[in-house]
Amino acid sequence: MPLTPVLTVRYAEERSWTIETYERTEGYSAWRTALGMTPDELVTLVKDSGLRGRGGAGFPTGMKWSFIPQPKPGETPTGPAAKPKYLVVNADEGEPGTCKDLPLMMADPHGLVEGVAIASYAIRCHYAVIYVRGEAVHAHRRLQAAVAEAYAAGHLGRDVHGSGFDLDVVVHAGAGAYICGEETALLDSLEGRRGQPRLKPPFPAVAGLYGAPTVVNNVETLASVPFVVRGGSAWFKEFGPEKSPGPKIYSLSGRVVHPGQYEAPMGTTMRELLAMAGGVRPGHELKFWTPGGSSTPYFTPEHLDVPLDFDSVAAAGSMLGTTALMVFDETDSIVEATLRFTEFYAHESCGKCTPCREGTYWLVQILERLVAGHGTARDLDLLTDTCDNILGRSFCALGDGATSCIASSLKYFRDDYVALLPADEQGRLGRTLKLEP
Ligand code: L3W
Numbered sequence: 075m076p077l078t079p080v081l082t083v084r085y086a087e088e089r090s091w092t093i094e095t096y097e098r099t100e101g102y103s104a105w106r107t108a109l110g111m112t113p114d115e116l117v118t119l120v121k122d123s124g125l126r127g128r129g130g131a132g133f134p135t136g137m138k139w140s141f142i143p144q145p146k147p148g149e150t151p152t153g154p155a156a157k158p159k160y161l162v163v164n165a166d167e168g169e170p171g172t173c174k175d176l177p178l179m180m181a182d183p184h185g186l187v188e189g190v191a192i193a194s195y196a197i198r199c200h201y202a203v204i205y206v207r208g209e210a211v212h213a214h215r216r217l218q219a220a221v222a223e224a225y226a227a228g229h230l231g232r233d234v235h236g237s238g239f240d241l242d243v244v245v246h247a248g249a250g251a252y253i254c255g256e257e258t259a260l261l262d263s264l265e266g267r268r269g270q271p272r273l274k275p276p277f278p279a280v281a282g283l284y285g286a287p288t289v290v291n292n293v294e295t296l297a298s299v300p301f302v303v304r305g306g307s308a309w310f311k312e313f314g315p316e317k318s319p320g321p322k323i324y325s326l327s328g329r330v331v332h333p334g335q336y337e338a339p340m341g342t343t344m345r346e347l348l349a350m351a352g353g354v355r356p357g358h359e360l361k362f363w364t365p366g367g368s369s370t371p372y373f374t375p376e377h378l379d380v381p382l383d384f385d386s387v388a389a390a391g392s393m394l395g396t397t398a399l400m401v402f403d404e405t406d407s408i409v410e411a412t413l414r415f416t417e418f419y420a421h422e423s424c425g426k427c428t429p430c431r432e433g434t435y436w437l438v439q440i441l442e443r444l445v446a447g448h449g450t451a452r453d454l455d456l457l458t459d460t461c462d463n464i465l466g467r468s469f470c471a472l473g474d475g476a477t478s479c480i481a482s483s484l485k486y487f488r489d490d491y492v493a494l495l496p497a498d499e500q501g502r503l504g505r506t507l508k509l510e511p
């Protein structure tokens with residue numbers, strides 16, 4: 075297997091964010107190579123590499139690019155194929171525990187800009203937008219500086235490197251809402267509206283920004299693309315499992331000795347990553363952890379050897395999500411941690427659909443009651459029942475994601491909930507009335 079670091083290889087360079095450093099370390103060579111290929115060849119290359127989206131869902135990147143309707147040779151285009159195409163970078167990193175895209179944009183902004191250029195050419199788009207989380211003013215400034223440097227060096231703009239290809243890239247600051255990380259809410263926000271999810275289908279690939287075909291890709295996904303072009307699809311596939319290959323940035327936070335970003339091949343286990351991060355803090359034991367942020371069901375020490383790739387994590391009952399590994403030890407209350415996550419979802423719920431808007435509010439009420447020691451035996455059933463009425467009935471993934479921490483904490487640590495009940499309520503357990511469906 076080839077060695078990492080790949081995506082983070084420039085992080086240790088002096089002034090790694092400047093175009094001088096980037097070009098000195100092979101930067102923009104993939105862009106020149108790509109311009110010598112046809113767009114279809116590039117789409118095939120990325121498809122063959124097996125690169126899957128790093129924003130949470132793991133959708134195959136090359137396949138997403140291939141969904142963009144293109145005019146057929148010799149025919150006058152109609153419908154979506156006749157419209158302009160857009161590339162939108164989802165740089166609205168907001169999933170609790172996730173901290174991979176912002177460091178990448180700070181340390182190596184040109185890696186993203188080069189990925190944007192290659193992807194734009196592959197989907198025949200002449201206008202790309204990088205939508206950066208509103209609070210990340212530092213990343214916004216750094217990207218603006220990198221885009222300006224790329225224009226000045228002729229990597230962006232009119233007739234790039236004499237290829238006849240024009241590309242404009244704009245850096246846009248979001249307004250600081252978690253829901254704007256959902257791709258269609260992001261598009262609404264870009265269009266100047268309140269960010270709320272749109273009904274899918276149609277997917278953005280057919281009707282996205284201003285109703286035109288749009289690819290929405292995550293930062294880490296696009297930053298991987300220059301390496302695919304330089305190394306080739308066979309090289310990229312050597313990192314990790316066949317169906318979910320590539321180098322990956324894992325964010326470790328919480329009760330670890332050295333929290334931070336760790337790059338390793340897809341399929342690396344939590345046991346291996348914990349060893350890289352110095353382990354759980356001395357004198358303490360791992361109790362539970364998230365494989366992909368707060369929207370993904372908790373894992374326990376039993377799952378330390380699950381390969382962290384999309385399929386293996388799903389088979390073990392969770393989601394790889396954004397590879398945000400939040401670590402909790404025996405001093406942490408899983409019910410309190412779950413309450414904090416649920417408060418986050420209740421606050422960030424956009425309010426568009428009833429199950430999520432009302433359900434997350436009521437989940438917080440129940441969890442608060444339990445944490446305060448005023449819960450009832452019935453509250454445990456009520457939590458499950460409320461989650462059942464949100465899961466699969468919400469308009470977007472935020473509602474479903476809000477139930478993950480509750481359902482999985484009840485699955486693995488029900489006793490911790492029971493321990494919070496007053497003694498007389500503990501006696502009522504198992505005798506609670508079944509809730510009406
Ligand atoms: C065309 C089809 N395109 C799917 C596209 C779709 C999207 C991508 C994945 O949620 C998850 C969520 C969060 N024709 C298509 C098609 N597409 N079928 O493929 O789509 P989908 O619906 O599976 O996922 P999603 O709505 O993108 C992403 C989870 O990630 N998550 C979120 C993290 C938050 C951040 C952040 O902080 N920025 O990423 C963490 O676990 O819960 O399940 O592009 O258009 N037939």
Ligand code: SF4
Nearest residue numbers: 425426427430470473
């Ligand atoms: Fe909005 Fe929540 Fe419904 Fe998503 S699930 S549309 S965030 S209310």
